[in-house]
Amino acid sequence: MIQIISKIMKKKIYLPLIFLVLIFKLVFAGIGDWTTYTNKNQIQEVTLKDGELWCATTGGVVMLDTQNDSISQLTNVDGLGGNYLSSVALDSSGNLWLGSSNGTLNKYDSKEDYWDVYYTFVSGEKTFSIREIVADEEILWVGSDIGVSVFNPDKPPHGEITETYKRLGELLNVEADVNSIHLVGDKIWVGTEKGVAFAPKDYRKVNLMDYINWTSFVKESSPGLTDDYVYTVTDVEGEVLIGTRRGVFKFAPVDSSWNSFGLENRAVRDFEYVNGRLIACTNGGIYIHEDGVWSHLSNTGLSTANLNSVVMDESGSLWVGTAGKGISCYKENQWKNYVIDGPPGNLFWDMEVDSEGKLWCANEIDRASYFDGSQWTSLSSVPEMPTRRIVAVEKDKEDNIWFSSWGGGVIKMNWEDTTWFRYTEKNSPLKGIVDYPDYVVVSDIAVDEMGNRWFPNWEALDATRVLCVPASKDTFLIYYEDDGINSLLMWKVKADQGHLYICFRGEGLLDYNYNWTVEDKADDKVTHYTETEDHLSSNTVRIVEVDKNGTLWVGTSAGLDTLDLEWGRFRRVVLPEPLGPQVDVIAVDGRNNKWIGTQNGLGMINSRGQFEHVFTTFNSKICDNEIKAIKIDHETGEVWIGTTNGLSRYESGIAPAKDLSEVTAYPNPFVIREGREKLTFDKLPYRAKIRIYTVAGELVREIESGDKWDGRNEEGFLVSGGIYLFFVTDPSGDKAMGKIAIIRE
Incomplete structure (x- = not known):
C-alpha cells in the first residue's frame, strides 16, 4: 500500500506534497508528545x-x-x-x-x-x-x-x-502489605507489615489457598519477636533472619521461636549476604555482621544515613539506594553520592509560567521549585521559604512570583532583584488559626486584570477572610466576614472582570463583585451559590474558572457545573468515564478549550462543548491519574499537568499563531481510510473561521467553530482525493491561505 501511494504521489502531486510533508516534519514533530518529570x-x-x-x-x-x-x-x-x-x-x-x-x-x-x-x-x-x-x-x-x-x-x-494467597496463616488473618519474599530451600518466606509467615513453595502439591498450610508469626503470640513490621527476609546458610523496625531477629526452627540478632535501635530494611558477611541496610547507615559482631560503616561523606536497599558488586563496592538522596557507593573506604536531577518531589499542587518561560511549582510537602527547560532548582534553601507545605504560586503583573503556604504565610520573590520576603502574622494583617496563632494558612492566590493580588486567609482566628495587595503597592486591604464572606473554609479563588470567586468547603461558591474598585466597598455586591438554591452538584467547591465567553465553570466534589445565566442556575456537565466525580482543576487555553482535572484522569472540552480528549495512564503517557494542577503556556501551547506522582508536559499545538501564515494543517497529506479521521488546523486563533475550497474555487466546507475537519463537504459526504485550499480569517479580518493534500484509501 505504501508503494502504491508513493507512485500516486510521484505521478500526480509530487512537488506540492513533498513541500507539505517537509513542512509537516519541521512543525508538527512534537504535537501530541508527552514528557514526564519525576x-x-x-x-x-x-x-x-x-x-x-x-x-x-x-x-x-x-x-x-x-x-x-x-x-x-x-x-x-x-x-x-x-x-x-x-x-x-x-x-x-x-x-x-x-x-x-x-x-x-x-x-x-x-x-x-x-x-x-x-x-x-x-x-x-x-x-x-x-x-x-x-x-x-x-x-x-x-x-x-x-x-x-x-x-x-x-x-x-x-x-x-x-x-493469590491473602491469608498467610492463622495469625495473619487479614490482608497485609507484603514487603519481602525470600525462598529458602523448599519454602517461601513472606515478610509483611503485620508479621512474617512461611509455607512449602510447591503450590502444585500443597494447597496454599488454605491458610492452615501457612505458619505465621506476630509479636503478640510469637516468643522472642518484639516487632512484627517486617521489611526484609533473608537466610544465612539456611538460617532465616528478618529485618524489622526494631532490629534483626533470627528464627529458631526447633521451637519456632525468635531470638534478637542485634541492631535493636535500627529499622533494618534490606540484607546482603556475601562471603560470610551479613550486610544490613538501615535507617542509620550500613552495618556489617562478621565473626559474631556487628560493626558500623562510617557515615562520613554519605548524603544520608537513611537507606532502603543495598547490593555488592564483584569488586566489593557497596551500592545503596537512599530514602530521598539518590544513590551512594562505598568504594576504597569512602562514599560517593549520585543525586538524580529532577524536581524536589512528585507532588505538584500548583504551577505558574513566568515571562522568561520558567515553570514555577508549588510542591506541597516538598515546598517549591522552578524548571528552566533543562534543569530543576529547589527553593528549599531560600531562607524566607517556610518549612510548611507550599500550596499555590502565581505571577503578578510586575512579574513578581508569589507563593502561599499551609501554615507559613505568603512568600514573594521580587522579579527585579530576586530578593525574597515572607509575610506572616507578625508583619502583615494575615492571621493564624484559633489554636495556633502563628500557623497562617493561605490556601490560594489570584491576580486580577489590574494587577491586584488576592489571598484567602483560611480559618483566620478573627473575622479576617480575604486580603488584597493592590497593584503596584505593598499594603494590605482586608475583607471581613461583615463584608459578606461568611465562611472560614476557603479553598481556591479566581479574580475575573471585577469579581472574586471564592470556593468554600461545604458552603458553596461566593461571587464577590468588587466592581473594579478594591479600595471602595460601597458599591460591592455578594452572590452566594449553593447546592439547594442554585443546583450546584455539591457545596464542597474545589475550583472555579471563567472561559473566554465569560461562562463560569465550577468543579465540585460531586461533579462539574456551568452557570446558565438565562436560567439563573447551574447545569451539570456529564463527565465521560472514567473521569470524576470530583473535579479538582479547570484551565482554559487560547482556543477556549477547557482542561478538566479529576482524581481519575484528565479531560479536554473543546470550544463547542464536546469532550475531545480523555487522558489516563492506560490510554496515554500522562504520568498519573490524580490531577492537582494544570497550567497552559499560552506562548508555546504546552499543557503542564501536575499530579500526585509527577509532572507531565503535553504538546497540544494550541498556541495561537502570531501571524496567520503560521496556521498549517496536519496530518498533511490527510489520508482518509474509514471516514473517522480528523485533520487539525494548528495554531488557529480563537474564533477564526476556516473555508476549504477545491483548486477550481468551489467552496467545500466552512468551519466557524473549532480546529478540526472530518474530510466531508457541506452535504456530509467525504471529499475526493486531490489538492484543496484553505483560507483562514481571524476576528480582526486578517487572512491567510494554505494547501491540503487528500489521499483516499
Missing part, C-alpha cells in the same frame, strides 16, 4: 546486571553504569507501565522485572532492548499495588498490598495469576 531520588530497591545498577524508584527507573558513572532515567514515556516502582528483580534469562503501585508489571528484555508491560494485576476487580517480585524458574512470586500471587508470565495471552 523525582527519582527515593530509591526503593537496587539490583546489579552486567555492571549496571538498576534502581526501582518512586519516579521511574534509574540505571547507573558502574564503569563510567553515566546515568539513564526511564519513565512511563519510555515504556514503563507506571512510575512509582517498589521492586526490581532479575530472572534466570537475564530479564529485569519491576513492579509498580498502579498494578502494572514491567519486563525489560535487555537482549532485544524492549519493555513489555503486563496488566494482569490491573484487570481484576481490585488493582494490586505490586511491592515485591522474586523470580523462581518459570514463575514469579509477586507480593502486593493484599498478599502473595503466583504469576506465570508465559501463559497466554499475556500472563496469568495462577493463585
Whole structure:
C-alpha cells in the first residue's frame, strides 16, 4: 500500500506534497508528545546486571553504569507501565522485572532492548499495588498490598495469576502489605507489615489457598519477636533472619521461636549476604555482621544515613539506594553520592509560567521549585521559604512570583532583584488559626486584570477572610466576614472582570463583585451559590474558572457545573468515564478549550462543548491519574499537568499563531481510510473561521467553530482525493491561505 501511494504521489502531486510533508516534519514533530518529570531520588530497591545498577524508584527507573558513572532515567514515556516502582528483580534469562503501585508489571528484555508491560494485576476487580517480585524458574512470586500471587508470565495471552494467597496463616488473618519474599530451600518466606509467615513453595502439591498450610508469626503470640513490621527476609546458610523496625531477629526452627540478632535501635530494611558477611541496610547507615559482631560503616561523606536497599558488586563496592538522596557507593573506604536531577518531589499542587518561560511549582510537602527547560532548582534553601507545605504560586503583573503556604504565610520573590520576603502574622494583617496563632494558612492566590493580588486567609482566628495587595503597592486591604464572606473554609479563588470567586468547603461558591474598585466597598455586591438554591452538584467547591465567553465553570466534589445565566442556575456537565466525580482543576487555553482535572484522569472540552480528549495512564503517557494542577503556556501551547506522582508536559499545538501564515494543517497529506479521521488546523486563533475550497474555487466546507475537519463537504459526504485550499480569517479580518493534500484509501 505504501508503494502504491508513493507512485500516486510521484505521478500526480509530487512537488506540492513533498513541500507539505517537509513542512509537516519541521512543525508538527512534537504535537501530541508527552514528557514526564519525576523525582527519582527515593530509591526503593537496587539490583546489579552486567555492571549496571538498576534502581526501582518512586519516579521511574534509574540505571547507573558502574564503569563510567553515566546515568539513564526511564519513565512511563519510555515504556514503563507506571512510575512509582517498589521492586526490581532479575530472572534466570537475564530479564529485569519491576513492579509498580498502579498494578502494572514491567519486563525489560535487555537482549532485544524492549519493555513489555503486563496488566494482569490491573484487570481484576481490585488493582494490586505490586511491592515485591522474586523470580523462581518459570514463575514469579509477586507480593502486593493484599498478599502473595503466583504469576506465570508465559501463559497466554499475556500472563496469568495462577493463585493469590491473602491469608498467610492463622495469625495473619487479614490482608497485609507484603514487603519481602525470600525462598529458602523448599519454602517461601513472606515478610509483611503485620508479621512474617512461611509455607512449602510447591503450590502444585500443597494447597496454599488454605491458610492452615501457612505458619505465621506476630509479636503478640510469637516468643522472642518484639516487632512484627517486617521489611526484609533473608537466610544465612539456611538460617532465616528478618529485618524489622526494631532490629534483626533470627528464627529458631526447633521451637519456632525468635531470638534478637542485634541492631535493636535500627529499622533494618534490606540484607546482603556475601562471603560470610551479613550486610544490613538501615535507617542509620550500613552495618556489617562478621565473626559474631556487628560493626558500623562510617557515615562520613554519605548524603544520608537513611537507606532502603543495598547490593555488592564483584569488586566489593557497596551500592545503596537512599530514602530521598539518590544513590551512594562505598568504594576504597569512602562514599560517593549520585543525586538524580529532577524536581524536589512528585507532588505538584500548583504551577505558574513566568515571562522568561520558567515553570514555577508549588510542591506541597516538598515546598517549591522552578524548571528552566533543562534543569530543576529547589527553593528549599531560600531562607524566607517556610518549612510548611507550599500550596499555590502565581505571577503578578510586575512579574513578581508569589507563593502561599499551609501554615507559613505568603512568600514573594521580587522579579527585579530576586530578593525574597515572607509575610506572616507578625508583619502583615494575615492571621493564624484559633489554636495556633502563628500557623497562617493561605490556601490560594489570584491576580486580577489590574494587577491586584488576592489571598484567602483560611480559618483566620478573627473575622479576617480575604486580603488584597493592590497593584503596584505593598499594603494590605482586608475583607471581613461583615463584608459578606461568611465562611472560614476557603479553598481556591479566581479574580475575573471585577469579581472574586471564592470556593468554600461545604458552603458553596461566593461571587464577590468588587466592581473594579478594591479600595471602595460601597458599591460591592455578594452572590452566594449553593447546592439547594442554585443546583450546584455539591457545596464542597474545589475550583472555579471563567472561559473566554465569560461562562463560569465550577468543579465540585460531586461533579462539574456551568452557570446558565438565562436560567439563573447551574447545569451539570456529564463527565465521560472514567473521569470524576470530583473535579479538582479547570484551565482554559487560547482556543477556549477547557482542561478538566479529576482524581481519575484528565479531560479536554473543546470550544463547542464536546469532550475531545480523555487522558489516563492506560490510554496515554500522562504520568498519573490524580490531577492537582494544570497550567497552559499560552506562548508555546504546552499543557503542564501536575499530579500526585509527577509532572507531565503535553504538546497540544494550541498556541495561537502570531501571524496567520503560521496556521498549517496536519496530518498533511490527510489520508482518509474509514471516514473517522480528523485533520487539525494548528495554531488557529480563537474564533477564526476556516473555508476549504477545491483548486477550481468551489467552496467545500466552512468551519466557524473549532480546529478540526472530518474530510466531508457541506452535504456530509467525504471529499475526493486531490489538492484543496484553505483560507483562514481571524476576528480582526486578517487572512491567510494554505494547501491540503487528500489521499483516499
